[in-house]
Amino acid sequence: MTDISLKCACGKVKGTTHDVSAKNGLRVVCYCDDCQAFARELGQSDIALDQYGGTEIYQTAPGYVHFSEGEDQLRCLRLTKKGITRWYTACCNTPIGNTVNSNLPFVGLIHTILGDKDIRDSTMGPVISYVQGQYAKEGLPAERYNKAFPIGITLKIFLKILKWRITGKGYPNPFYKEDGKPISKPTIVNEL
Ligand SMILES: [Zn+2]
Ligand SMILES: [Zn+2]
Structure with a gap:
């Protein structure tokens, strides 16, 4: 199976996502206001969002993700105290992806770290x-309109997470230390 190189805009952060395929991950686009706020916070709306405010995400297991260079540049924030943890690079504010916690075998990698569209198309499928x-x-074209998370995709994500848990794909998790804490302390954007 195919590996995809991870690379931030300036090239300091490098890595690999292993075994990329439509089976080992789910390629989705999220239009939610939080994903839009994250891109805005980083000053990256132009590169991270599509024309309708959508963020393309490849949802996969942390065990497939490996950073080989510039790990010290990884930073994270939460839009609110209890929000999900959103990762980016300190060197050039490239959005990396989203995690929930160290126990959940899940990471949503953002296309900005995953290389060109044709590489994504040929590995992840549509x-x-x-x-x-x-x-x-x-x-937003009508065929793209889904309110919230349709049951079909929710079930697919749930089943993948279950599979990754059973097969141990949650580890090693490059975003968390052994004690379960994020490798970089999250900044909370809205302390409310
Ligand atoms: Zn960079
Ligand atoms: Zn979102």
């Missing part, structure tokens, strides 16, 4: 779901 369409910008 986008299988567009979610949170109620937050999309005007003009």
Whole structure:
């Protein structure tokens, strides 16, 4: 199976996502306001979001993700105290992806770290779901509109996580230390 190189915009952070395929991950686009806020916070709306405010994400297991250079540049934030942990690079503010906690065998890698569209197309297959369409910008094509998370994709994510848990693909997790803490202390954007 195919590996995809991870690379931030400036090239300081490098790594690999192993065994990329439509079986080992789910390619989705999320239009939610939090994903949009994250891109805005980093000043990366132009490169991270599509014309309707969507973020393309490859949801896979942390065990497939490996950083080989620039790990010290990894940073994370939470939009709110209890929000999910959103990762980016300190060197050039490239969005990396989202995690929930060290126990959940899940990472949503953002396309900005995953290389060109043709590489993604040829390895991951097409986008299988567009979610949170109620937050999309005007003009979202009707065939992409789904309110919140449709049951089909929710079930698929759940089953993948279950499989990754059983097969031990949650580890090693490059985003967390052995004690379960994130490798970089999350900044909380809104302390409310
Ligand atoms: Zn960089
Ligand atoms: Zn989102």
